[in-house]
Amino acid sequence: MHLGLGSFHRSHQAWYTAAAPDWGIAAYTFRNTELPRALNAQEGAYTMRVPGEADAVEAIGAISRAHAGGEVEPWLRDLASPEVEVLTLTVTEAAYAPPEPGRDSATARLLAGLRGRYRANGAPITVVPCDNLPANGAVLRSVLRASVSDDARFAGWIEDHVSIVSTVVDRITPAPVSGDAEAAARLSGLRDAAPVVAEPFTEWLLCGSFAAGRPRWERRGARFVDDIDVYASRKLWFLNGAHTLLAYAGLARGHRTIRDAVNDGRLAALVQEWWDTAARHIAVDPAEIAEYRRNLLIRFAARGIRHELAQIAHDGSQKIPARLLPVFRAERAAGRLPAPVVFGLAAWLRHVQTGQARDPRDAELAEAARSTDAVRRSLLALDPEIGADDELVSAVGAEVRSMAGRGSVLTTRR
Ligand SMILES: NC(=O)c1ccc[n+]([C@@H]2O[C@H](COP(=O)([O-])OP(=O)(O)OC[C@H]3O[C@@H](n4cnc5c(N)ncnc54)[C@H](O)[C@@H]3O)[C@@H](O)[C@H]2O)c1
Ligand SMILES: O=P(O)(O)OC[C@@H](O)[C@@H](O)[C@H](O)[C@H](O)CO
DSSP: OEESOSHHHHHTHHHHHTTOTTOOEEEEOSSOSHHHHHHHHTTTOEEEEEOSSSOEEEEEOOEEEEEOTTOHHHHHHHHHOTTOOEEEEOOOGGGOSOOOTTOOOHHHHHHHHHHHHHHHTOOOEEEEEOSSOTTHHHHHHHHHHHHSTTOHHHHHHHHHHEEEOEEEEEOOOOOOOTTHHHHHHHHHSOOOSSOEEOOSOOEEEEESOOSSOOOOGGGGTOEEOSOOHHHHHIIIIIIIHHHHHHHHHHHHTTOOBHHHHHTSHHHHHHHHHHHHHHHTTOOSOHHHHHHHHHHHHHHHTOTTOOOBHHHHHTTHHHHHHHHTHHHHHHHHHTTOOOHHHHHHHHHHHHHHHTTOOOOTTHHHHHHHHHSTTHHHHHHHHHOHHHHTOHHHHHHHHHHHHHHHHHSSSSSSOO
C-alpha cells in the first residue's frame, strides 16, 4: 500500500516495485480524487518520461488500484489485510505530526488503519516513510509511540509487529505541467492522462528490518544500509538545502525554475558557498562530496526538467530546519556565522513578508513577519534557538532591509 499518491511515488517507489511483478500497490492519495480516477481508467498504468540524451518513456504498471484518500473503508480493509505487508508514505514533511482529536491527517489515518489490523489479525507489517526528513523512520516511530501511550496493548503490538524503516529517497520529480501528456504520447505513441516526468538519476537507501515480506527493490538499485544518517545529511544539506536557497533567492531575482536559477552566476556562487560551508561538517570523503556536488550542478541544470521554484518554496517552516539549520548550528559551535544561511533566512523572510508563502503555519508566520520585531519573531517561529541568537537576528535584519530596499537580491553582496 501507499499513502500520498502523487508524482514522486510514481517516479520512485512504484518504479522500483515494478521490477517485482509479483507485487502490486494499492495507492491512496491524501485528498486528490482526479488522479485515482485517471489512473484507474488506465488500470493503474502510466508513463514516466525521463528527459536526457535518449528522452525515454517507460510504461509503469506497479499500481494495481488507486484510491482517493476519502475512501475510508477500502483504506481500513486494505490495511487490515495480511496480504498487505508494506506501506510506503510520501505525505510531505508537515504530515509527521501526532494526530489531533477530530482532525483528519496522515498519521490519524495510519493509526486508524493499524488499529484495525491489530484487531483483525495482528499480522506484522513494515511502514516505509519516504519523505525528506532526517531519521524519517525514527520520527514516525516517536509520533506513533506518543499517540498510543494511553493504550498499552496496542502500543505493545505496534512495538512488536510494526517495523519502521528509515529511508533516503532521491529523484527530482517536478509537479506535472501542461504539455506532459502530449510529449509522452509523441515519444511513445501511448495516450496517458496522468504521465510523470522525472530525471534519470535515482537513489533509494533503506535502513532497518522488515517485519514481513517486501518487493526486491534492490533489482533496480535500492541499497540496504546499516547507518543512514550520513546519507540523509548529504542529501538534505547538499541537494535540498541548495534547492531551498535557490527557491527563495531565485524567486526574488525573477526566476521560475531551478534550471534558470542555477544558471544565474550570482546564485550559483551562493550555492557553492553553501556547499563549502556544509562540507566542513559532513563525515564523507571530500572527493566523494566533490563528485556529488558536480553531479548536483548537472542535475539542477538539466534540460527537460521544469522544476518550479514556487513548488520548492512551499512549507519553508517544515523544510528549513532539516536543510539549513543543522549546518548553521555546527558553524555556530565553531564560532562562525555562516553567510549563506543568513542570506537564505533573509530571503525566506522576504518571501513571507511579500505574501508569497504557502505553509501549514501561514497565519502565524504572516503575523510574525508583519510585526515590529519581525526578524526575531519569524526566526523564533522557525526554531527557538536561532531566534535567541542576537548576532544572527541582527545579520538577517540587515540583509532583509537591503533586499527590501533594492527590490532585488544579491545586488550588492556578490
Ligand atoms: N518530488 C520530488 O522530487 C521528491 C523527491 C524526494 C522526496 N519527495 C517527497 O515526496 C513528497 C511528495 O512529493 P510529490 O512530488 O509526490 O508531491 P505531490 O504533490 O505530487 O504529491 C504529494 C502527496 O502528498 C499528499 N499530501 C499533501 N499534503 C499532505 C498532508 N498534509 N498530509 C498527508 N498527505 C499530504 C498529497 O495529497 C499527495 O498525495 C514530498 O513532500 C517529499 O517529502 C519528493
Ligand atoms: O519535495 P519537497 O517539497 O520536500 O522538496 C522540494 C525539492 O527540494 C525536492 O522534491 C527534491 O527535488 C527532491 O528531494 C530530490 O530528490
